[in-house]
Amino acid sequence: MRSSRPARGGLLAAALLSILAAANAGGAHAADHMIKPIDAGYTEALALNGTAAVTSDRGRHRRIELTNGSFKQSGSAWSTSPVDLNGSFETSFRAHLHHGRPGADGIAFLAQGAGPRALGGWGGGLGYRGIRRSVAVEFDTYQNTPDPSSNHLAVVLGGNPDRHAAIAESSIPLFGKPFQARVRYDGGAHRLTVFVRALTAGSAEQLVLDQGVDLAARTGVTSGWVGFTASTGDVTARQDVYDWTVHAPLP
Ligand SMILES: [Ca+2]
Known part of the structure; x- marks a missing residue:
């Protein structure tokens, strides 16, 4: 397994990604920023650790490849732009977990207070085991x-x-076909909601989790990092995230 290499990843990502400072014509979201990795030419930076890398899919889609299909991998990718965890935010992304029969272990979206080098254990650890100051979906x-x-x-x-604070069967297959996920955090009500949608024609978004949690208290920071982890073990998969956006107040 490669060792942590956030500096290289950050430079790579900086060339690809950026913040769109929301010059919203309506003004209602003037304080928001959008982190749009990949696909749109923005230059936000990612911190990449472990097996995570930014790759392109036959020259078309750029993706965060969290694991590449080998055994006992763990990878993480964090926005180097922190998010106000006392405030509300919303993030959406698409994921494609594939190349296994069926494949393991999955991915997680995290808000965490451990920093841009945070990386947890492989296998059932999903790349976040041991990141104590965190909330994972x-x-x-x-x-x-x-x-x-x-x-x-x-x-x-x-x-x-x-130990699961909340748990639910997925209403769609998480492995084998790309899906879209949306995570909303209401900083006033301390409420986290998670939606998934299959990327097939006519598929509707479905609410899967609705859980009370105080992100700032659980991460120990008011301004934290958001991003992804993933792992493989004795069973493997390629696990990609793409079209990731975060709408959040500037800290
Ligand atoms: Ca598992």
Whole structure:
């Protein structure tokens, strides 16, 4: 496994990504910024750790490749632009978890206070095990002992994937076909909601998780990092995230 290489990843990502300072004509979201990695020419930076890399799919789509299909991998990718975790934000992304039969272990979206080098354990650790100052939303494709199935979502606190604060079967297959996810955090109500949608014609978005959690309290920071982790173990997969956006107040 490669060692952590955030500096190189950050430089690479800086060339690809950027902040769109929202010059919103209506003014209602003038304080928001959008982090739009890839595809649009913006220059926000990503911190990449472990096996995470930015790749292109036959020259078309640029993706954050969190794991590349080898054994016992873990990777993480964080926006180097922090997000106000006392405020509300919304993020959406598409993911494609593939190249296994069926494949493991899945990915997670995190808000965390450990910093842009944060990287957790492989296998059932989903790349976030051990990142204690974190709240994870996992998209888990492999049934470990504490898991209800090989196709579930969960909210996990404290970097411990063996304990789920909230858990739900996914309404769509997480493995094999690309899907879209949307995570909303209401900083006033301390409420996290997670939606998924299959990327097939006519598919409707479905609410999967709705959980009370205080992100600032759980991460120990008011301005934290958001991004993704993923892992493989003795079973593997390629696990890609693309079209990632974050709408958040500037810290
Ligand atoms: Ca699992």
